[in-house]
Amino acid sequence: MCGIIGYTGTAPAVDILMQGLATLEYRGYDSAGVAVVTGNGNPRVRVVKRAGKLSNLREILDGTWLEGRTGVGHTRWATHGEPSDRNSHPHQDSDGDLAVIHNGIFENFAELKSELIADGHEFASDTDTEVIAHLIGRHSDGLARGPEALADAVRAALRRVEGAFAVAVVDRRSPDTIVASRREAPLVLGHLDGASLLSSDVAGLIRYTRDVEALLDDQVAILTPQGITITDLDGNRSEGHRYTVDWDVDVAEKQGYEHFMLKEIHEQPAALRETLLGRTRDGRIALDEQRLDDDDFCHLDKVYVVACGTSFHAGMVAKYALEHWARVPVEVEIASEFRYRDPILTPHTVVVAISQSGETADTLAAAAHARAQRAKVVAISNVVGSSLAREADAVLYTRAGPEIAVASTKAFTTQILALELLALFLAQLRRAMFPEEWQDQLQRMAALPELMEQVFGQESAIRQLAATVAHASYVMFVGRQVGLPIALEGALKLKEISYLHAEGFPAGEMKHGPIALIEQGGPVVALATAGHVRGKIVSNIQEVKARGATVIAIATEGDTEIKAHADHVIYVPEVHELLYPMLTVVPLQLLAYFIATELGCDVDQPRNLAKTVTVE
Numbered sequence: 001m002c003g004i005i006g007y008t009g010t011a012p013a014v015d016i017l018m019q020g021l022a023t024l025e026y027r028g029y030d031s032a033g034v035a036v037v038t039g040n041g042n043p044r045v046r047v048v049k050r051a052g053k054l055s056n057l058r059e060i061l062d063g064t065w066l067e068g069r070t071g072v073g074h075t076r077w078a079t080h081g082e083p084s085d086r087n088s089h090p091h092q093d094s095d096g097d098l099a100v101i102h103n104g105i106f107e108n109f110a111e112l113k114s115e116l117i118a119d120g121h122e123f124a125s126d127t128d129t130e131v132i133a134h135l136i137g138r139h140s141d142g143l144a145r146g147p148e149a150l151a152d153a154v155r156a157a158l159r160r161v162e163g164a165f166a167v168a169v170v171d172r173r174s175p176d177t178i179v180a181s182r183r184e185a186p187l188v189l190g191h192l193d194g195a196s197l198l199s200s201d202v203a204g205l206i207r208y209t210r211d212v213e214a215l216l217d218d219q220v221a222i223l224t225p226q227g228i229t230i231t232d233l234d235g236n237r238s239e240g241h242r243y244t245v246d247w248d249v250d251v252a253e254k255q256g257y258e259h260f261m262l263k264e265i266h267e268q269p270a271a272l273r274e275t276l277l278g279r280t281r282d283g284r285i286a287l288d289e290q291r292l293d294d295d296d297f298c299h300l301d302k303v304y305v306v307a308c309g310t311s312f313h314a315g316m317v318a319k320y321a322l323e324h325w326a327r328v329p330v331e332v333e334i335a336s337e338f339r340y341r342d343p344i345l346t347p348h349t350v351v352v353a354i355s356q357s358g359e360t361a362d363t364l365a366a367a368a369h370a371r372a373q374r375a376k377v378v379a380i381s382n383v384v385g386s387s388l389a390r391e392a393d394a395v396l397y398t399r400a401g402p403e404i405a406v407a408s409t410k411a412f413t414t415q416i417l418a419l420e421l422l423a424l425f426l427a428q429l430r431r432a433m434f435p436e437e438w439q440d441q442l443q444r445m446a447a448l449p450e451l452m453e454q455v456f457g458q459e460s461a462i463r464q465l466a467a468t469v470a471h472a473s474y475v476m477f478v479g480r481q482v483g484l485p486i487a488l489e490g491a492l493k494l495k496e497i498s499y500l501h502a503e504g505f506p507a508g509e510m511k512h513g514p515i516a517l518i519e520q521g522g523p524v525v526a527l528a529t530a531g532h533v534r535g536k537i538v539s540n541i542q543e544v545k546a547r548g549a550t551v552i553a554i555a556t557e558g559d560t561e562i563k564a565h566a567d568h569v570i571y572v573p574e575v576h577e578l579l580y581p582m583l584t585v586v587p588l589q590l591l592a593y594f595i596a597t598e599l600g601c602d603v604d605q606p607r608n609l610a611k612t613v614t615v616e
């Protein structure tokens with residue numbers, strides 16, 4: 001939530017900040033703002049900010065002279081205070097000497113605010129962020145000028161705050177400097193000659209540099225055009241996690257598609273190929289990072305899978321593969337529930353934490369809880385060096401490339417594939433499968449990208465179907481076994497981007513209640529691919545048809561008999577039962593996309609949502 005960007009160098013800062021904010025807008029878009037240090041002889045910090053999308057800010061900036069070579073920018077997803085001009089970031093201290101941008105929540109802000117008010121401070125907004133601006137301001141009074149003095153004030157202020165944050169500060173008394181810090185919220189630094197950058201994610205930096213450094217919890221970075229120094233909160237020199245980015249800027253652009261979501265749906269075959277690349281080493285399936293012994297996996301007695309939203313649905317699919325292939329008991333749980341329960345965790349428990357961003361607060365907290373109980377954590381993430389990946393005992397990267405649309409698509413299918421690879425990895429170590437069996441599964445997986453490309457052949461039929469469904473008052477999705485998580489995911493995709501009421505149900509549960517909702521002609525999407533529950537789902541289709549539903553079946557190519565039961569059929573190629581989710585979700589993603597565009601919705605940036613949920 002919230003995107004932050006910062007630049008100090010020799011180029012006009014505002015251009016770079018606006019470019020960065022455009023890339024980061026997916027993280028939050030209810031207001032945006034920039035602060036630039038202007039004027040040479042008598043520098044001052046000028047703040048321009050506006051409620052609404054970045055285009056509103058761009059409009060006022062077009063008529064504003066904002067010259068300066070150091071600045072910070074912010075795009076907001078509101079947590080404290082309604083989205084409005086006054087609550088937009090950056091926020092300033094009482095004297096207007098400095099400006100702060102922030103992603104996250106300062107949990108003890110109310111207490112700090114009362115203290116500051118008692119001290120005579122007046123506040124211009126309802127945000128928690130303004131409190132830190134005042135606190136830094138108070139600590140800077142009387143200090144010498146320059147980068148170190150500003151860093152001292154920031155460190156002193158941050159020692160007082162609780163919560164999760166990424167912050168960046170500019171100050172007129174140290175005009176070529178940005179001081180930044182983070183705790184449980186992402187912040188990446190960019191190194192280049194004659195300039196330094198910071199951003200909430202690599203996509204904001206990649207246009208300028210591939211030489212990046214992830215700041216770690218409670219580190220403070222001092223950025224100047226000459227370079228970046230990092231300290232801990234006590235001022236001792238420290239280092240972040242420095243690495244080279246290996247993907248290109250055009251991956252993060254639309255490349256002719258109308259929306260990022262449609263582009264990312266189409267990128268799935270290529271993304272799956274990447275996920276599979278080089279997964280066997282010396283006749284074994286290998287993880288990307290493994291700080292555990294093989295024995296830890298051989299002797300595990302239980303797997304918990306924890307995740308949120310779409311990643312949770314991928315986790316539901318994984319349960320079937322882990323239990324079937326690796327013969328290990330699995331529980332799948334929403335991360336925000338897991339962290340507040342008292343699950344039975346032992347050193348023989350493996351917790352698989354799934355997060356595309358690797359920065360989701362609830363998933364990070366669930367993983368931290370598991371580690372505190374000495375369970376082993378395996379991360380499935382799309383972001384190299386993300387907080388989750390760094391904290392885990394082993395990591396499998398999904399390699400989907402940057403996902404910009406808020407609605408997750410290619411991250412989901414690659415998560416399923418990575419999780420199924422993990423299931424084969426465990427099956428191999430635990431000798432739950434013969435080598436020829438797991439090799440056979442790997443071959444089936446290798447065929448998936450091509451088979452998925454065939455599904456796109458039905459895109460225009462799905463678009464036409466979407467036009468007929470778009471004006472329904474609800475859409476139901478039903479599935480059984482691995483079809484169930486896909487029914488839930490189909491419903492989630494549709495509701496988040498079209499705002500149409502959509503629910504997913506286990507097909508066998510319909511007659512225990514939800515069937516009462518069926519209206520004449522009301523659409524029901526049924527996952528009815530080949531497999532041992534196909535006959536059961538056909539019975540469930542008949543039950544809803546008998547009550548007037550219009551049924552859209554997702555079935556296996558060659559299943560002509562299904563046409564006798566369904567009003568519309570979308571076919572996917574035949575694959576192993578556990579691999580169907582990666583194919584059957586594609587028509588549902590397209591259906592959601594075309595319904596949303598038919599209804600004129602903002603597909604890539606749906607209302608009330610943000611891409612990375614770094615608050616609880």
Ligand code: F6R
Pocket residue numbers: 308309310311312354355356357358359360363406407408409493496611612613
């Ligand atoms: C929905 C969606 C969300 C995310 C969820 C977890 O399309 O994208 O439901 O899946 O917020 O995000 P990550 O995977 O980054 O932890």
